[in-house]
Amino acid sequence: MDTQGSDGIVVVGSGIIGLATAVVLAERGLRVRVWTRDAAERTTSAVAGALWWPYHIEPMASARSWALRSLEVYRELAERPGETGVRLVEGAMGETSLAGVESWAAGRLPGLRPATAREHPARSAVWARLPLIDMAAHLPWLRARLLRAGGTVEERTVSDLAEVDAPVVVNCAGLDAGDLAADPSVRPVRGQLVVVENPGVRTWLVSTTEDGELTYLFPQPGRLLLGGTAEDGVRSLEPDPAQAEAIVRRCAALRPEVAGARILEHRVGLRPARPAVRLERRALPGGRAVVHHYGHGGAGVTVAWGCAEEAAALAASR
Template sequence: MRTRWSSDVIVVGGGVIGLATAVVLAERGLRVRVWTREPAERTTSAVAGALWWPYHIEPPASARAWALRSLEVYEELSGRPGETGVRLVDGIFGGPDLAGVESWAAGRLAGLRRTTAHEYALGPGIRARLPLIDMSMYLPWLRRRLLRSGGTVEERTVSGLAEAEAPVVVNCTGLGARELAADPSVRPVRGQLVVVENPGVDTWLVSTGPDGELAYLFPHAGRLLLGGTAEDDVWSPEPDPKVAESIVRRCAALRPEVAGARILEHRVGLRPVRGTVRLERAELPDGRVLVHHYGHGGAGVTVAWGCAEEAAGLVLPAASS
């Protein structure tokens, strides 16, 4: 097989799921190429708020297992924040029930406890120290790690997965799977956020108001990410000024110093949501192995490493045969 093909695996899709999957495969000795329509810095992954948490992803049991495995990786990467962009940061979730979180994360989340009324006055909440990832640093680092392992990244658009020139093809195309895998069940959940100058906020905060609207603040060096939205089946990639105003207003209600912060950027991302993550082995029309790996919703960063390792388990027997 190695004499016929120039690579063992082609991963189609260059977001965080595709890159993590490619890294795992390359570090296990396979010759891996990533085909991506656009560089990682212009994918949905680049827009992610990127706080570690299994958000908007099914099925819960698998997602939590993938997330906890990924947590191990991010904890290790947090030792090199200037290189990887991964830090462990304290913060508060307003609303979650501690017992529910402890049922799957007991003993794994640093500093996990209920909030006090002084810390969060709007009701019940939990406090924990979680990975917060600067995607502007992390995605280029992930690509460099792939290249160091002998993988390659090529920018190209495909009209069909069978175009990939390898014995095994891994489909990590997110929303692109609607067409490439003929799967209309994968759909967008639009997220919008506002980037402002950081007025001194050094902890993250996620809060769901009584009206169900989400507000979050994620601090990075020199900037603060404010969010957010979760609009089902909305395809527009353009920021909505009224939505942006509402985001800033909700965040300022939680941290008043945000109200006067200078706006640096508006971002929109379309989360690839599916009833459940599709992680399964199939065949291309010519009999070659196809591994579907998409539909991670708002938790792609959170589950990437655990999910990539499971995907690699589907790839390796075929790629080494």
């Protein structure tokens, strides 16, 4: 199959998964077009907290492998934080054992150690220096990188993969990917966060209660992100005032200085979850092919580059 032909490869979706996949393909010399209903700034990726950590994704073994490859990329990008939006930031991950992290990331996270009681109140927590990505800067940078490599981005809605006139189409449409693939196993996991003025928090913090409530504080340039929620099967994009109050209250219990921080914005996103990430190539009528690449749940940013390289290899294969 000639993926260098006039129609090249079409990637559907311009979130972090779609853009990373398109960049890998374009930088390998392939002709790539991204078709997207929404600009990158309006995708679920745009409202992600975007701390590198495999979260809410299966299969975990593959996710960790993809995450470690992505970690290598983010470390390189963190050398130019003002340009790429990627920084390496220290923080504490609660309800996590050092042995558990070392079992899959030994030697890959310099400075990894148990967190002190002052750093995190949980009995078991780890301290680490991880990539924290400012998606407001990173997504436009990623799109610009694609354009420099010769790719294109078109805002157009795809309702059926059969309408994509290209030898290969890569389905990276996030939550909509399930509809395009007639896959009912794709479901939303609603996440809500509160953006506040940063009162001086410089490290990130993540904690999970016994009943699964997620709490996090992510310092981004000019603001602090407070979260969050993980509501399985909920599709509402409207911020819930009661949830917002609960988020601030949980975050203030961990970092009291945020209690009176001025609220700048409320955000809601729908994570595209699936029992397992779907990353496979299938035949389409007329000798064409589709690479399904979706179902990354809450870890799209974390696994993006590792997944993108595998998806690109499938798309370019004959």
